[in-house]
Amino acid sequence: MTARIDFNCDMGESFGPWRLGYDDQVIRHITSANIACGFHAGDPGHMRKTVQLAESHGVAIGAHPGFADLRGFGRRNVGAAAQEVKDDVVYQVGALTAFTRARRLQHVKPHGALYNMAAGGGDMARAICEAVLETDPDMVLVVLAGSKWLEIAEGMGLRVAREVFADRAFNADGTLVPRTRPGSVIHDTSAVVERSLRMVTEGRVTAITGEEVSLQADTICLHGDTPGAVQLADALKSAFETAGVRLVAMGQR
Numbered sequence: 001m002t003a004r005i006d007f008n009c010d011m012g013e014s015f016g017p018w019r020l021g022y023d024d025q026v027i028r029h030i031t032s033a034n035i036a037c038g039f040h041a042g043d044p045g046h047m048r049k050t051v052q053l054a055e056s057h058g059v060a061i062g063a064h065p066g067f068a069d070l071r072g073f074g075r076r077n078v079g080a081a082a083q084e085v086k087d088d089v090v091y092q093v094g095a096l097t098a099f100t101r102a103r104r105l106q107h108v109k110p111h112g113a114l115y116n117m118a119a120g121g122g123d124m125a126r127a128i129c130e131a132v133l134e135t136d137p138d139m140v141l142v143v144l145a146g147s148k149w150l151e152i153a154e155g156m157g158l159r160v161a162r163e164v165f166a167d168r169a170f171n172a173d174g175t176l177v178p179r180t181r182p183g184s185v186i187h188d189t190s191a192v193v194e195r196s197l198r199m200v201t202e203g204r205v206t207a208i209t210g211e212e213v214s215l216q217a218d219t220i221c222l223h224g225d226t227p228g229a230v231q232l233a234d235a236l237k238s239a240f241e242t243a244g245v246r247l248v249a250m251g252q253r
Contacts, residue, residue: 005200005240006161006219006250008032008142009233010064010111012050013041013225021224027053029233031249032060032219034109034142037092040066040074041111044095051099060249061100062142065092066111074112075179082123085114089131097135106251107161108132109142119175121148129156140250145215146174161218161250164205166196166236167226172211183208185226192232193239196220200245219250 011023012035020041027033033054036042042050054061065088066074080088089108097105110118110128118125129152132141138159143149145162153160167186169177177184186192199205200220205213222233240247 003201003243003245004248004253005217005245006031006253007233007237007240007247008034008062008109008163008219008221008250009224009229010034010036010109010221011054011224012036012046012064014046015041015043015070022230023050023053023224025230026222026224026233027057027059029237030059030222031247032062032106032251034062034064034107034111034221035096036064036066036111037096039068039088039092040070040072047096048099051096055101060106060251061096062105062107062109062140063093063096064109064111065089066114069113074114077113077117080124082127085124086127086131089128090135093131093135093139104136105139106249107140107142109163115144116176119144119147119149121152125149125152126156129153129158132158142219142250144175145217161253162216163219163221164196164199164215164217166192166220166222167232168221168223169208170205170213172207172209172213174213174215177208185223187227189228189232189235192222193235196236197239197243197245200240201243218253 007030067078140159
């Protein structure tokens, strides 16, 4: 069977006059866009513009909700109650949905600390799952491949996409290496391409400490603010096509 993968990227993370990422260039290479919803980054104007950008390129649209932490870019853990997390996700998903032509989203992918905290399972993971089910049960929830969150989401009956990261290092337990640690973000194009192809075609990746980690991926993420993101996106798309890997939006899998 031909390997298939969704190629996603975080977008719409500019704010006011401040610009982040290379959305208008990366969009040509991906199949799904995770659009910031104004809490960790973005604002209504950039939400509208990024939705229009994705729609004009035929790229599937998803919400990228995060903690209400603009100063920390949503990457700081917040001790929020489960109901607060659920309400915030519902709010952000609803706001982005209103900007789309179809008034529907393909998926939801939490951002930063919200994503990483949910990956460990528990009440936060369940709260996000409940928010997705109550807003649109047909949406796909993007979760870290092999995580406790995946088990919870599948148990609650959600459509899920198991995610791996092209430009992030993994720990031996399959979690992401914190950005505060050296080597957590991979910049070398050949290394990014090689490890991405291996994750997609073989279901394996080498951890930062040398161990082999098994995983299954439905979608692979490249961060749009990574230096050289446009070149990385182009190289990844070309490598997938050369290897016979079909790029298909996660909602069509």
